[in-house]
Amino acid sequence: MASTQHPDSYWLETGNPAPVVPIISGDQKVDVAIIGAGFTGLSAAYHLSRAGIPAIVVEAEDVGWGASGRNGGMLPPRYKKGFASIAKTYGNETTRRLHAIIREAIDTVETIVSDCALDCGFARTGQITAAHSDAHLASLERDCAWMAAEAGDRAARILSRSEMIDEVGADIHVGGWFDPRGAGIHPLNYVRGLAGALRKRGVPIFARSPVRRLVEGPDGVRLELPGGTIAARQVVIATNAYTDTTGFAPDGLERRIVAVNTSVICTNSIGGNRAGAVLPGRRMVADTKHIMNWYRMLPDNCLIFGGRGDITGRSDDPSVYAKLERQLAETFPAIADVGVRHRWSGKIAVTRDDFPHIGRLSPRVAYAMGYGGRGVALANVLGKYLAQLVQGERVDAGPMSANAFDPIPFHAFRIPGMQIVARWYQYLDAKAIREQERSA
Ligand SMILES: Cc1cc2nc3c(=O)[nH]c(=O)nc-3n(C[C@H](O)[C@H](O)[C@H](O)COP(=O)(O)OP(=O)(O)OC[C@H]3O[C@@H](n4cnc5c(N)ncnc54)[C@H](O)[C@@H]3O)c2cc1C
Known part of the structure; x- marks a missing residue:
């Protein structure tokens, strides 16, 4: 059974008990293998289960061990950039689509909470x-x-x-x-509750089961894990900022994002x-x-x-x-x-454009990641879109599905790069506050 240490958070102190989740052992076969048991992976599993498509979720550590079990639990109805500024870059039509998606994202969480009767304090307190x-x-x-x-x-x-x-x-x-319309949840209770509900609905979830390698063949993808293998028709990668921790990611996926501590x-x-x-x-x-x-x-x-x-x-x-x-x-x-x-x-x-990205690395491997500090609602809706993508449906997520998601140049120098950017941002923030105080 899984017993990875979670950080000493308020959520852990006040959280419901973790669902009992086994470690993978032996060889499995499934339609869709989902890597990562956070909001993205579990939402994809939830929507696939509703569509009657067999899926297995594998998690390197424990359910919700990544950002999903340790975030602020806030569901803001806006993106990092404001709508007016997004409209300047992408035009009104695309921005209207983004505006609809962010509301759908919060609604998706609300629907899952109600359908799975999750005890996670979901409330639209604004x-x-x-x-x-x-x-x-x-x-x-x-x-x-x-x-x-x-x-x-x-x-x-x-x-x-x-x-x-x-x-x-x-x-x-x-x-x-x-x-x-902004909402809040107890994120660890949400992610644990959803994993428990999915297991009750017959979706296998394995923890402490890191995928070490993906091998794509003509009939599917083989996932290699320390305890066994999974033969899957399709794979969903839902590892977000933890994509680089186990070295499994194909096509330089881990270099398309920069992982930053919060x-x-x-x-x-x-x-x-x-x-x-x-x-x-x-x-x-x-x-x-x-x-x-x-x-x-x-x-x-x-x-x-x-x-x-x-x-x-x-x-x-x-x-x-x-x-x-x-x-x-x-x-x-x-x-x-x-x-x-x-x-x-x-x-x-x-990410480079401040939007998460959803797409395919190949006809059999899909991903969604790059939420910045705004993934509680968005990861849930992109999980839903991933389920649609693997069923062959077209997904229109505006720039999230349309913009390029290439490896970031000079990724190896991301830490000194981030330090320079952070100092510049600190300077801009301090300057704005000083000027505001002077004008008051
Ligand atoms: C401190 C903090 C506060 C935040 N606050 C907010 C907030 O208030 N509102 C908001 O909207 N967003 C917030 N965020 C962002 C939000 O939590 C994330 O965007 C969201 O949880 C991402 O979910 P995910 O499922 O994509 O990734 P994660 O929850 O990080 O899950 C990825 C999982 O993949 C697993 N994994 C990695 N490699 C492998 C492998 N090889 N095999 C199997 N499993 C693997 C990891 O162990 C991990 O559990 C915050 C983030 C942090 C860190």
Whole structure:
């Protein structure tokens, strides 16, 4: 049985027990073999199971061990770039498609939660994008205007500075963007619950079963694992930022993304009146900085607060958590003394165009990955699209299926490259905040 260590997170502390999942042994034969038991892989398995197509899921570590079991659990109804800015690059028609996909992504999670009766606290408490400068607020206003004019969508609205103080309980933003459709989940309970439901529906899932090699032949693909093999008609690769960890990936797939650490701290329970003043509506918040902070309140009045993790190549640098604690204290001075109870990190997969990608490496091998820090909803909808792709259906995911997804040049130099980019972004963020303070 699988027993890989998960990070010491709030989710692990409060999570439901892990489903009992065996290690693969012997040789198996199946229509579709899915590599990776996170949101992408399990959503693909769920949708294939609904279509009556036999699938097997194999996971190198444990169900939800990757980003899916350790993220912020926030489902924002927007992409990293705003709709108005996406429309400038891709035009209104493509942007309307992207606008529909992001809503479908949250709906997909909601449908899975309800169909599988997942105990993961899914709630649409709304998403706030918090502007750190007037220029960023103006860009959010352009987004709202684009949504209303081009997509007939008037659900989102702009929040003034004083509304932000009421909504967030922090006085550091010039305004914000609010969309009531944004949602939150307990991500580990979602991924564990979904794996349990799939096993009950007869989908085999194997943990601590890393795929070491894919061998493509005329009749299918053979997956080689330490405990056995799988002969599959088709393969789905759903390994996202962990694609490089086991060296199995064909066609330089691991070089098409850059894996970047993201780190999180979780406070002790905030007692008394102070709890009511922080995010009283339980909104999900992410700010507009290049190196963004994001946060949400959890049911027992603990606050999780995340940001960019280590960029030195180390996996758990203590100075990253110290910086997050400083940022938390600057954002919410009234709870600066509450103390931190969990610190953890995970990897996100960054792409050149800031969009995830779905496609095929060959007629028998499909993939979806590259969500950046926005995969909770998107990985679920791309998992659904993967199930359609392997059934031979055409998938229109806008730039996610149309843009090139080639290996990134000079990938071997990604760590120094990321360090340079991160310093530039830190400079831009600090400059915008300084200018904002001067103009106030
Ligand atoms: C700290 C953190 C916070 C985040 N917060 C948010 C958020 O609030 N909102 C949001 O939208 N997004 C967030 N994200 C991003 C989001 O979690 C991911 O985009 C999403 O979980 C990706 O899901 P996935 O299934 O594609 O990949 P993963 O969940 O990473 O799963 C990939 C799996 O593949 C397995 N694997 C790798 N190689 C092999 C192999 N050879 N054989 C078998 N298995 C293999 C790995 O062990 C892993 O479990 C966050 C990410 C992190 C790290």
